[in-house]
Amino acid sequence: MFEKPAAQLTPNTYEFETTPLVKPTGFREYDARWLFEKEINLMGIQALGMGLGTLVHELGVRPEIVTGHDFRGYSASIKMALINGLLAAGMKVHDIGLAMSPMAYFAQFDLDVPCVAMVTASHNDNGWTGVKMGANRPLTFGPDEMGRLRDIVLAGDFKTPGGGAYQFHTGFAERYIADLTDRPKMKRPIKAVVACGNGTAGAFAPKILEALGVDVIPLDCDLDHTFPNYNPNPEDMKMLHAIRDKVLETGAEVGLGFDGDGDRCGIVDNEGEEIFADKVGVMLARDLSALHDNAQFVVDVKSTGLFNTDPVLQANGAKTDYFKTGHSYIKRRVTDLNALAGFEKSGHYFFNAPIGRGYDDGLVSAIAVLDMMDRNPEKTVADLRRALPKTWGSPTMAPKCSDEEKYAVVDKVVERFTRMKEAGEQVAGQAIAELITVNGVRVVAEDGTWGLVRASSNKPELVVVVESPVSEQRLRDMFKAIDTVLRENPEVGEYNQTL
Incomplete structure (x- = not known):
């Protein structure tokens, strides 16, 4: 029988190597994050996999799950420990290898798999690890599921019937790339700085955007899990300033900055102005509400008040619902309201059909911005920004x-x-x-x-x-x-x- 996890252990001891370590606070409201080795060890990750598999059976969901991992130096090891636990809990695991989070969400649809467990700490500093989980596409776990998962894992209340299976999907990235690029190219070669902070998105974002006819100027796109320049976080001013400098140096029309696991995109305009993601959301809402009557949007409580007061959105008949911050919350609210899109100030954007499938994908967000530019060739991104009421x-x-x-x-x-x-x-x-x-x-x-x-x-x-x-x-x-x-x-x- 698998041992009940401990809340604290000293690294490099016999107990550390033979006892699962899982700090309770790592179970967050809508995903899981721990400092690797200080707050969770590989046996603790295995316990997490067993707990997740137990919960999936408890929820009555078909026991099949997509897994992938980001580019941090330890993420592949963590994913394999997670897979061991999932297999013990009787799950069929579909491994897509090195991936961005939205690639794992896409795989749920493309492979017809109900569950997901993406190993990533997103934009957190090195040393952190985590898992984004869900059992009902395109949604990810919220507080109820995370609370139940925590209780199962910490109590060691695992159900391990065996019978699990493993399948590695070779070349899955090409399927994801094809899905995003099977559409008309931009009407003109928009010149864009594409910054990835040496994170996982660097392996995919430049290739996808180039295939759409974008004139890509890469910035920190070489994968380096030490993050030598800055953390890949489009809310971090250091990353935004680096993009600004490159935009001004090259005369680019826009700067696109992707976070560590590729589910967010930050924007810098052609004048080097960093546009916070909620303001970009207003710009996109203006553009989309002109194309879709009575458009419904969802935004988080960190976002600008312009969604309620902007005269263009009011004239277009757009409606906006303010809701809890967090990708799981906004994603669920977008689904519940059948909203056209949801915007978080952090840069998580959620587009429903006909633009997306309801989950957050930094590339889909970037393409939405580029499409907006393509539809307004007489205006720069700075012009679109200045057209907003000043705040x-x-x-x-x-x-x-x-x-x-x-x-x-x-x-x-x-x-x-x-x-x-x-x-x-x-x-x-x-x-x-x-x-x-x-x-x-x-x-x-x-x-x-x-x-x-x-x-x-x-x-x-x-x-x-x-x-x-x-x-x-x-x-x-x-x-x-x-x-x-x-x-x-x-x-x-x-x-x-x-x-």
């Missing part, structure tokens, strides 16, 4: 806060702002007009300036975003007010980036 927004800022403490801190922050509103206190010099608490707290002042605090779902940190439709000073005022409340909690550490 001042922050990048996503992340102060450190441990996994064990972050949710309690957010609860205290929500309670603090709730008391302030009830008492008629001001925030950033104005009355609180609205509190949105669907996911952390979004504090909205009378002039529309707002600030958000929530717990990160995949790292030991909080998330802070601020925006003002009035001025940069109001943006800074709101950030100061939000940060002042945060600093009442000594558990909150330094930011990864700030204004």
Whole structure:
């Protein structure tokens, strides 16, 4: 019988090599993330596979699953340990090898397989590993499934009937590439910087875009799992600045930046301006709502208020639903509402038919941006950006806060702002007009300036975003007010980036 996992072990000991290690906090709201060897070992990954297989049987889903792995130096080993556990739990495993996350999601449709387990830590720093899982395409697990999986694994409550099977699908990348490129080419060779941060997308993105007639200028597309230049994260200003510099150097029309597992895409315009993903979402929503009557969109609570106030979207009859941050949440909401598209400020975009299949794919997002440019040849990306009502927004800022403490801190922050509103206190010099608490707290002042605090779902940190439709000073005022409340909690550490 497989041993019950331990919550803590010292690496390089006999116990570490013979006992499964699984830190409970690695089970996040909609995927799993651990520091490899410090918080999970290979036997712990095997236990995760056994738990996932047990859960699939419990859910009554056909026991077949797609697996793939990103380019981190240890990801292939982790995937094989996961596969061992899945096989023991009686799963038929379809291994597509080195892949981006959207390739695994595509494989669920292409191979007619209901479940997925993609080994990736996405944009997390080296040392992290994780698994994105689902058992109902195109959806991935949410809190209910992740909670049940955690309980099965930590209790060692595995069902191991055996009878599993393994199949490796040679050359699967070519099937994915063919799916994205079996369409008309761009009407003109749009000149684009394609940046991959030395992550997995570098093996696929330039090839796909070139096949569509894009004039690709590659930037950090050579695979290197040490990430020597910057983490492949299109929310990280270091990556965006590198793209900006390359765009200005080469005279490119757009910069496209892909994250570590290829499910997100960041945009820099032809003037070198980094356009935050929620603003790109507004640009795309404008473009798509002109083509599709009464278009329904879904966005996360970190996103700009323009989705509700933009006059073009209003004139086009578009409707927008604000929902919880997280790829699993937005993906599920897009499916439930049969929305045309969903946009997250992090850069996860979800397109339903006729554009996509409902899952997040950075290449599909990039192609949507290029199609928008193709449909508006008289306008640059900067022109499209300037056509939006002016707002001042922050990048996503992340102060450190441990996994064990972050949710309690957010609860205290929500309670603090709730008391302030009830008492008629001001925030950033104005009355609180609205509190949105669907996911952390979004504090909205009378002039529309707002600030958000929530717990990160995949790292030991909080998330802070601020925006003002009035001025940069109001943006800074709101950030100061939000940060002042945060600093009442000594558990909150330094930011990864700030204004």
